[in-house]
Amino acid sequence: MGFIDDLFQKKEDERYKIPVEKDFKKNFDAIKEILTNCDDIIYRDFNVGQDQKMRFAIIYAEGLADKNLINEHILQNLMILSRMANMNIETLKQKIYEVIKDGTVAVTDLREIEDVNVAVDVILSGETILILDKWDKVLMIATRGWPMRSVSEPSTETVIRGPSEGFTETLRVNTALVRRRIRDPRLKIKQFQIGRRSKTDVAVLFIDEIANNNVLRMVKERLDKIDIDAILESGYVEQLIEDNWRSPFPQIQNTQRPDAVAAALYEGRIGIIVDNTPFALLVPSTVVSLLQSPEDYYERFFISSAVRVLRFIAMALALTFPSLYIATTSFHPGMLPTDLALYVAGTRMKVPFPAFIEAFLMEAALELLREAGIRLPVPIGSTIGIVGGLVLGQAAVQAGIVSPLMVIVVALTAMATYAAPSYSLAASFRLLRFILMALAAFLGLYGIIIGLFVLLFHMCTLKSFGVPYLSPFAAAEMTLGDFKDVFLRVPLHMMRKRPSYLHRSDNDRLSKKTADIFSWEGDRNEQK
Amino acid sequence: MNRNNDQISSAQLAFTLAITMIGIGILSMPRTLVEKVGPDALFVVLGGIVIVVVLAFIISKLVTKFPKEGIVEFGNTLLGKFLGTVMALGLFAHFIFFTAIEVRMFGEIIKTYLLLHTPLEVLMISYLLTVVVVVRGGIEPFARMSQILFPIILISSAMAILPMIGELDFTHFLPVFRTPVLDLVKALPLMIFSFLGLELILLFSAFVKDTKNIAKNVMFSAGFTGLIYFVTVAVTIARFGLVETTHMIWPGLEIYKTIDIPGAFIENIQIYVLASWILSVLMTTVGVYYGASLTLSRIIKSPEQGFLAVLMLPVIYYLALMPDGLLQTLEFMDLFSNYLGTLYLVLVPIVLLGMSLFIKKKGGSKSE
Numbered sequence: 001m002g003f004i005d006d007l008f009q010k011k012e013d014e015r016y017k018i019p020v021e022k023d024f025k026k027n028f029d030a031i032k033e034i035l036t037n038c039d040d041i042i043y044r045d046f047n048v049g050q051d052q053k054m055r056f057a058i059i060y061a062e063g064l065a066d067k068n069l070i071n072e073h074i075l076q077n078l079m080i081l082s083r084m085a086n087m088n089i090e091t092l093k094q095k096i097y098e099v100i101k102d103g104t105v106a107v108t109d110l111r112e113i114e115d116v117n118v119a120v121d122v123i124l125s126g127e128t129i130l131i132l133d134k135w136d137k138v139l140m141i142a143t144r145g146w147p148m149r150s151v152s153e154p155s156t157e158t159v160i161r162g163p164s165e166g167f168t169e170t171l172r173v174n175t176a177l178v179r180r181r182i183r184d185p186r187l188k189i190k191q192f193q194i195g196r197r198s199k200t201d202v203a204v205l206f207i208d209e210i211a212n213n214n215v216l217r218m219v220k221e222r223l224d225k226i227d228i229d230a231i232l233e234s235g236y237v238e239q240l241i242e243d244n245w246r247s248p249f250p251q252i253q254n255t256q257r258p259d260a261v262a263a264a265l266y267e268g269r270i271g272i273i274v275d276n277t278p279f280a281l282l283v284p285s286t287v288v289s290l291l292q293s294p295e296d297y298y299e300r301f302f303i304s305s306a307v308r309v310l311r312f313i314a315m316a317l318a319l320t321f322p323s324l325y326i327a328t329t330s331f332h333p334g335m336l337p338t339d340l341a342l343y344v345a346g347t348r349m350k351v352p353f354p355a356f357i358e359a360f361l362m363e364a365a366l367e368l369l370r371e372a373g374i375r376l377p378v379p380i381g382s383t384i385g386i387v388g389g390l391v392l393g394q395a396a397v398q399a400g401i402v403s404p405l406m407v408i409v410v411a412l413t414a415m416a417t418y419a420a421p422s423y424s425l426a427a428s429f430r431l432l433r434f435i436l437m438a439l440a441a442f443l444g445l446y447g448i449i450i451g452l453f454v455l456l457f458h459m460c461t462l463k464s465f466g467v468p469y470l471s472p473f474a475a476a477e478m479t480l481g482d483f484k485d486v487f488l489r490v491p492l493h494m495m496r497k498r499p500s501y502l503h504r505s506d507n508d509r510l511s512k513k514t515a516d517i518f519s520w521e522g523d524r525n526e527q528k
Numbered sequence: 529m530n531r532n533n534d535q536i537s538s539a540q541l542a543f544t545l546a547i548t549m550i551g552i553g554i555l556s557m558p559r560t561l562v563e564k565v566g567p568d569a570l571f572v573v574l575g576g577i578v579i580v581v582v583l584a585f586i587i588s589k590l591v592t593k594f595p596k597e598g599i600v601e602f603g604n605t606l607l608g609k610f611l612g613t614v615m616a617l618g619l620f621a622h623f624i625f626f627t628a629i630e631v632r633m634f635g636e637i638i639k640t641y642l643l644l645h646t647p648l649e650v651l652m653i654s655y656l657l658t659v660v661v662v663v664r665g666g667i668e669p670f671a672r673m674s675q676i677l678f679p680i681i682l683i684s685s686a687m688a689i690l691p692m693i694g695e696l697d698f699t700h701f702l703p704v705f706r707t708p709v710l711d712l713v714k715a716l717p718l719m720i721f722s723f724l725g726l727e728l729i730l731l732f733s734a735f736v737k738d739t740k741n742i743a744k745n746v747m748f749s750a751g752f753t754g755l756i757y758f759v760t761v762a763v764t765i766a767r768f769g770l771v772e773t774t775h776m777i778w779p780g781l782e783i784y785k786t787i788d789i790p791g792a793f794i795e796n797i798q799i800y801v802l803a804s805w806i807l808s809v810l811m812t813t814v815g816v817y818y819g820a821s822l823t824l825s826r827i828i829k830s831p832e833q834g835f836l837a838v839l840m841l842p843v844i845y846y847l848a849l850m851p852d853g854l855l856q857t858l859e860f861m862d863l864f865s866n867y868l869g870t871l872y873l874v875l876v877p878i879v880l881l882g883m884s885l886f887i888k889k890k891g892g893s894k895s896e
């Protein structure tokens with residue numbers, strides 16, 4: 001436990017501290033001065049008590065704080081109900097603050113604050129500050145509540161089988177969605193703020209004893225080093241903590257699905273949730289983890305394994321198919337059976353461009369189509385798809401600008417690309433495809449091999465938070481167990497251990513007792 | 529989860545050695561063997577395997593005596609500063625020549641089989657640049673790549689052999705032991721030189737975490753490579769017969785031309801095997817090139833191994849362009865393996881091991 005406490009200990013605020021003073025007016029003015037010209041801040045001062053001698057004030061940001069809550073549970077209690085309090089005047093005078101704190105304000109979360117700057121921060125996060133007369137503290141009352149998008153199905157990573165909840169833009173809702181899936185006190189959620197001006201809340205989620213301490217330390221250290229004015233989306237954090245910025249590959253997985261985050265945490269990985277975005281980050285990530293979909297584990301293993309294999313083939317196609325087409329047509333027609341080679345040559349006869357230009361044009365058109373489709377509203381987007389895909393393709397073939405085979409190649413490649421569960425990985429493959437196409441145009445098959453060789457080398461050097469990107473391939477000590485969840489997804493009862501490349505202390509996933517129920521013949525051996 | 533880029537396991541060492549040993553030689557090996565000993569080629573292969581496994585044992589014994597040290601360091605302790613440096617410089621030259629020959633041969637083969645109209649220079653430069661990129665990455669990525677690529681190359685080549693099984697005719701080996709024994713022995717060095725690359729243990733052992741497993745893994749690696757050679761020679765001769773084998777420059781590649789899978793989508797298997805062979809030769813060259821840059825950086829005690837590798841590129845390119853044609857390249861290759869190969873694969877390890885045993889014995893009394 002000491003490790004986590006050490007790692008996440010609060011640092012002293014380096015700003016100049018403005019202490020809260022006993023004088024009501026001074027405190028009120030100090031806050032008002034800092035927040036000058038902020039017209040969305042509401043100041044409300046009022047008198048309290050039977051003789052109306054106590055001067056109180058509440059300050060909150062309109063729109064961020066829950067107005068109903070303030071009205072009904074703070075103002076009403078303080079202004080009206082407090083008069084009915086039947087209390088000894090003497091004790092009341094001595095203990096006025098305790099009474100208010102413990103007996104009057106009917107809100108769940110209260111905190112005393114001694115620094116005006118902190119008070120301002122708190123106001124801007126949506127809490128309400130209550131200033132009491134002649135007290136050297138101000139009271140923070142938790143009133144966060146702004147209009148937010150409700151939990152809905154994520155727009156990416158849709159599954160057929162599995163929960164259709166997705167993250168929203170509110171951090172607290174997101175952590176709750178994860179907590180609902182992990183009712184273990186060892187699920188730790190450590191929260192801090194990043195961004196000098198934006199002060200964005202960032203939560204680090206991990207399961208103690210399963211998560212690797214080295215990775216955890218690396219996450220915390222890298223997050224601590226971020227000194228930026230604003231974090232608008234988790235992409236900012238991703239780019240500022242990733243291992244290698246020059247790599248085309250995403251080294252951090254992002255997901256909109258709480259079940260994906262929970263599953264990753266159970267594997268011993270670490271989740272980073274950033275306020276104001278529905279995309280959570282998962283570290284460390286490997287290329288295999290980026291090719292997995294949560295659904296793989298929900299479906300039965302035959303289907304999931306087959307889909308996995310299909311996905312790996314799709315990735316290979318997405319990366320190399322157009323370049324292979326270029327290499328075969330322009331350098332090695334002998335690779336194909338004679339009939340097919342003749343047919344390919346026949347279709348290409350009227351095409352005025354070399355294969356590379358042809359392929360490049362079509363691929364570029366496809367990328368254009370994709371980009372245009374995303375920007376447009378959904379109904380028009382599908383129109384663009386029809387116009388671009390069908391009409392343009394058909395017309396280009398009829399005009400003899402591209403060969404029909406090329407259209408097939410491009411269409412197949414596009415389909416293969418979108419079979420990737422991770423959009424960012426697919427995007428990097430799309431980019432690398434063009435490089436391989438250029439290499440194929442210059443050096444044929446040899447060029448493709450050179451390209452893939454250098455690519456493999458790059459992936460071998462890549463690490464994500466100390467974990468090799470190509471794990472579990474090519475680990476110094478390979479274990480067969482890690483391959484149960486790569487190309488295939490073996491039945492759950494055979495996956496008794498967590499993946500070993502993360503080196504965590506608690507490694508048992510499934511108990512031997514449960515695993516033993518399943519016999520190799522396929523029946524359950526239950527004694528009754 | 530090592531952060532330093534300089535630790536591999538002994539299993540990884542075995543992979544890097546195997547993939548380095550299998551390179552150019554395997555393609556011409558059936559021809560050279562049949563030219564010398566006719567149908568008894570397989571016995572020479574077996575004899576070669578035995579000798580090389582013993583050599584592997586000797587070299588690993590030597591390097592396990594000096595854990596975390598490469599040959600440049602323990603050469604200095606054993607031979608003295610001057611002789612050690614001369615030996616290391618020779619090793620450097622050995623690797624440089626080795627790389628140059630690999631590059632040239634690769635260019636020739638690609639020009640013959642894959643890119644008929646592309647100038648040799650373009651092929652060689654693109655090849656060298658690719659290799660340098662990987663060499664600069666250091667030992668860990670290289671070891672990981674061997675680990676990934678070795679099974680891929682092995683499985684794809686083995687799969688390509690399967691359809692041939694029906695057409696193999698093992699009577700080609702039949703008049704057994706008609707060759708004079710002396711000829712068999714004379715052919716042995718030829719076989720041993722197919723295992724060039726093994727001498728890289730002398731350098732790579734410095735990176736190995738579990739030193740005590742080196743001998744086991746390296747011997748296995750040499751033996752397994754020998755098995756691959758054995759299968760290649762057997763299949764090639766059984767497929768072509770003795771006369772035909774001697775008429776081809778690279779019979780190890782030509783056999784894949786003869787494969788015909790009825791009803792398959794792919795007609796020309798050879799090109800796919802060639803693709804996996806390119807990967808194998810790339811890895812060989814990376815290993816040897818890396819050996820050269822590593823030796824140099826150790827001699828001049830500079831940590832800039834990657835930068836030295838870049839500096840060496842023009843030299844290697846120039847050396848690779850020296851032979852006038854394929855035949856002369858083959859002659860150079862013979863010369864090279866006869867002298868430098870013998871020296872560093874056989875003589876140096878044995879002498880050094882002998883000296884280390886000698887010094888160990890005297891060491892007790894001499895440690896003043």
